[in-house]
Amino acid sequence: MKIALLSYSTKPRGGVVHTLALAEALAALGEDVTVWSLGRGGDAGFFRPVGPAVRVRIVPFPDGPPQETVGERILRSITVLREAFEPFGAAYDVVHAQDCISANAVNGGCVRTVHHIDHFTTPELAACHERAIAEPYAHLCVSRSVADELTAGWGIKAEVIPNGVAYERFARTDPEARGAWRSRLGPYVLTVGGIEPRKGSLDLLEAYALLRARRPEVRLVIAGGETLFDYRDYRTRWEERAAELGVEPVVLGPMPDDELPALVAAADAFAFPSLKEGFGLAAMEALAAGVPLVVRDLPVLREVFGPAARFAATPEDLAGQLGQALAQHDPALRTAGRELAARHTWDTAARRHLDFYRSLG
Template structure:
């Protein structure tokens, strides 16, 4: 079967990570897989090496004019990918986001999470990318329920996999090196943006510092299509008011991420909106105590393997517990949960869906 998987970026965002792992797992099953994406900022490849069994088609996407809005950039992204992509050679065209779904026309669509945009171009893009695809996949039942309630659409629920061994078997010497450089630290991955609950985590960290002065907050990641400069400025201003100085690493090289995760004392995942929580599942694979926002979708995905909290105060309390209390049963449950989510199984379930649609 010839399969096209489409994403909007080469950068390390959750949907892009998902796309590459799924493509490689489908190719390992013997399928003919091509990944299409936009090469932003002069990119000619993805943020990590991709199996040679997967074909890559990276469409150049030049920087826009000065003053280009997010809405204008989205419209230009759709047009650029649409002009380059020909669906004719493929048996299945599977879009992983609203930009690629708008660009390719008739397709299968993975809805990772439901957004609520106010920018007109984004709102229209989001709506079309939900209602126009002829089949839908969600990575959790909670998001599938949102599709059913909001649009009367039925989605196939296929959870993410996780690169378990990559996070579970990091080099002890490398972990010691990271610890010697960073000390004790609380890690979050995903950058500083509204959906990630960054301001709430900052407030929680300031409260946590009352009893854990030696623990640093480390923020990794942050590649995004959107402009969060105003939110970042608010975050930095609030950090100064609170008298805290988190370490903001920005995007971390892919080969350095597993040891950064594994060396952390706890992992914070206070997102306000998620479809699955792949970065948090990677933390469980590494055996790191996990604190997540108390959302139905994260209750569904993580169950007894995580601590849950809704407010900054509750986040601080849960993080304090994660930092101090030995909890081997929860740690074991986390590793077991992460190990059960394989990309091979995700690929087999996608392939069964594709065959049912032909």
């Protein structure tokens, strides 16, 4: 089967991680897979090497004018990707878009994975989001909760295929690399995903201030943060609030891919206070590493993480649960987390994708 997987970026966001891992797993099963994406900022490849059995097509996407809005940049992204992909689209048996931009770029003639549902107020973005849900001829979701949102909001029935996780990569990390992070940072709570509204960054900051009053030796470390959107105003509020609270989190920013597993595995706890998620791949990676996990009490995260995580609804709850995770080494919870992560394989996800593709005729 000749398959095109389309993504909007080469950067390490959850949907891009999903796209590359799925492509490699499909290729390992003998399928002919090409990943298409936009090369922002002069990127000629993805944030990590891609398996040699996968073809990669990076479409150059030059920077726009300084005054370009997010809406204008997204519309330009759609146009650039469409113009590059259109001459080749008919050659594929399956065209599978992983996000709003790529789904718009193929004019609805695609399978679409809806990782999570956004709510935009900008007219251009709202229209793009609507088309990217309504026009594809088949839909996948990585959790039942998001699939139920699609049914409730659009009357669309989506197949649910959960993410895989690179279990071995996070479960068996280099002791020296873990030790280096511990020497540099001391005891720390980690979150991955940057500083942005959807990630609940302000709530985590409030929780950290409460936690630090009881555990002053523990640092909050924030990794990741590559995004298409402009969160400068939110980041400014976050920095101002940190100063008011008298806390100084360590903001690492986007991480080299080969350094991330040891950073995760060396953490004393992993915080995942997102306000909206489709699955929570970074949190599942933390479970693979055996790190205690505290997540926002959302239906989707209850569905995905069940008995393997601690749940918190407010900053006060989050501080309390993180304190418990730091103080109580719960072998049963750790075992449950590792076993849950180990069950989510990319091979299984790829086989289920192939079954789904074939069911479309």
